[in-house]
Amino acid sequence: MTDIERLKKELNPEQYKTVTTIPGPLLIIAGAGSGKTRTITYRMAYMLNKGIPQSSILALTFTNKAAKEMSERVKKITGKKLINLTVSTFHAFGVKILREDIECLGFRTNFSIYDQADKIALIKNTARELKIDPNTLDLYSLASIFSLIKTDIAKWNSTTEVYKNIYEEYIEHLRIYNAVDFDDLITLPVKIFNQYPDILEKYRERYKYIMVDEFQDTSRVQYDLVKLLAEKSRNICAVGDDDQSIYSWRGADYSNILQFEKDFPEVAEIKLEQNYRSTGNILEAANQLISNNKNRKTKELWTGIESGNLIEIYYPENEQKESEFIADMISYLKKKDNIHYHDFGILIRTNSLAAAIEDALLGAGIPYKVSGGTSFFQRQEVKDIIAYLRVMTNPEDDVNLLRIINTPRRGMGKKSIEYINSVAENKKCSLFSAICAICVAGDSALGDKTKASLQEFLNLINFFKARFLSGKNMAKTLEEFVSNIDYWGFLVNEYQKNEKLAKWKYKNVQIFTDLLARWETDPDNIKPDIYQYLNRITIITRDDIEDNEDGKVNLMTIHAAKGLEFDIVFLAGVEDTIIPHARAIEENETNIEEERRLFYVAITRAKNKLYITACKQRRYLKDTIEPKPSRFLVELPQSLLKNCEEKSVDDKEKLMKMFEGINAIFKK
């Protein structure tokens, strides 16, 4: 059978067309469960088989997980080694460009990347320097204003204007610290491309075929980046679904789809509307729900799969009962239908809902994994260690230096730090240089003890710096380093009343070391160095490091579940104020459509069975609230729902369990 024949057999006509439409711009509107990933991986394989070199292909995805999955699938289909194929997230791609070409903007290639926490810390320090009391500022919203400004989504207005000087100072600090924030990972490459046509040309020559997945979630700047690259070759394939746009709060703008049609008028458009994932009932409910959104490209998903089960809705007393219900139901279904743990997905709107559910799963002895939440690399203990590495690789990095200057405690209090700061300001140099200067000059403003302590700190950094930069045995070096600073002793001391916590934190540090070891010995890793590693880990989330551990129930936010599917899905906390989220609506009434899309994404993750729970009572911070069931429940076709009283379920379940017990006895 020829390749073409095989493709025709394995794909539906639209998918086939998608795979084989190679030169020129292509827009694919791919509904939930329409075999999107499969189709685009086939498309890449098809390109490779046609003789397009790996190095000419750039595939941009939304998460590292998706990137990994995509390249693995392509590898499997083609059976080729994929050394030169670029499949990455926008941010990782941005890092790649900056590592190569950031110098033209006045940064050095050993730049640090600041995540949200670093960014907030920097804004705070900046405000302090400007003699503005950080306590009077909402740093969190300031951070988001800065993002909007930087990515050109918003302009300064009468309310935000007052922060302009902090913003400008913030930008200046980044430059001085040789650091970039997440937004820079996209905006700086665009800046380079606009200012240096020869560099742009280089990338255009390199990446002649571009694919963008989750196109509805690209931001304006991300689109600009892609457009700049693709304008000449015009071989660009964008795949998206406006109904699944759930990241507008992060600058995603699904009107990019319209813009794309304008910028590439010769575009071919294909709609993938057959759903291969969900039962008829689930799909119908999803279709019905999303039809309430006014702002969408019309599209009707259909499925050949039978109607299947009704969607079951439960109203537990409180979040504890809810969690127990989920745990019990999982145990029950696992036994009854022999469903694997990894075929269950528990989806939640906010991370805070995870705690109660984790408790119940733990109590029931159900193995689970949580994705999302604070990334492993954002945990303080891990960040501490990373901060040391950052300072060693980039001494200008004041934010990270401040993080470690007194961690573990070495007698550097507020006063000493203030003094170092003043020296740095006078000399117009980094804190690190200021410390060097103080030590060399034998500065008398500080006590001998403090000075000795600073000197020791410098020695420590310099000693290990050389070893890390050599790029050899980094994990081993790190292990030594951690024991050298006696981080364990530090933790024990910090958490005297909670030894368990200290142990857990230390464990994370060890895991971090192990990860480094694994990374540096990975044969696929051509040239491992500490810079690369540091860049990598700031733009990675926790799921990316956990291998696909099978045999575990998946607990995650709806956002994190995008692109995934589960046999059985539990949707917990389906209450007004949670989904739709009170804050989202508060912010802007029109956000309701995005909340609805979020709910839509959640529903369409389910293949066979969907359980929805809405608590009658819920603890929120200190008090107990009585939420109403989500308004979205009313939008679902009532004929597809089965409203279940929690009590009767409990009883039913107990009965079932009893039956099983009896059966088991008989079988013996």
Added chain:
DNA sequence: CGTCTCCAGGTTTTT
């Protein structure tokens, strides 16, 4: 001057 202890306040989603 640094560290420890206690108390108030705060969380939507994430690269």
Added chain:
DNA sequence: CCTGGAGACG
């Protein structure tokens, strides 16, 4: 519930 800041001790 956990973090971070302000005030008391050593």
